[in-house]
Amino acid sequence: MAATIYLSAAAIDQLTAAQRTLAEHVTSSATGYCLRCRLVGPCPTNEQAAATFTGYGRLPRRTPGATRPQLINARRLTASPDPAAGLTRRYQP
Numbered sequence: 148m149a150a151t152i153y154l155s156a157a158a159i160d161q162l163t164a165a166q167r168t169l170a171e172h173v174t175s176s177a178t179g180y181c182l183r184c185r186l187v188g189p190c191p192t193n194e195q196a197a198a199t200f201t202g203y204g205r206l207p208r209r210t211p212g213a214t215r216p217q218l219i220n221a222r223r224l225t226a227s228p229d230p231a232a233g234l235t236r237r238y239q240p
Contacts, residue, residue, distance in 0.1 A: 165199035
């Protein structure tokens with residue numbers, strides 16, 4: 148028999164705020180840094196929000212693609228400054 152657990156309005160507000168924080172402080176898959184505060188991730192703000200969910204025995208909702216995995220091993224392209232080179236592009240490490 149499964150038990151039903153009800154959360155107070157205050158607990159729901161805390162979980163909502165923690166969810167918003169997790170959505171903002173995402174660790175990039177490409178760089179390993181928090182996209183919001185630019186610290187090596189997971190940042191302390193992310194850790195605190197995750198601890199809120201742990202305290203209530205809940206899991207946060209995940210947003211697919213939030214960590215921007217498509218940027219892993221991506222390189223920035225720049226246009227060649229030489230007008231004689233035309234529209235060619237070169238890799239910039």
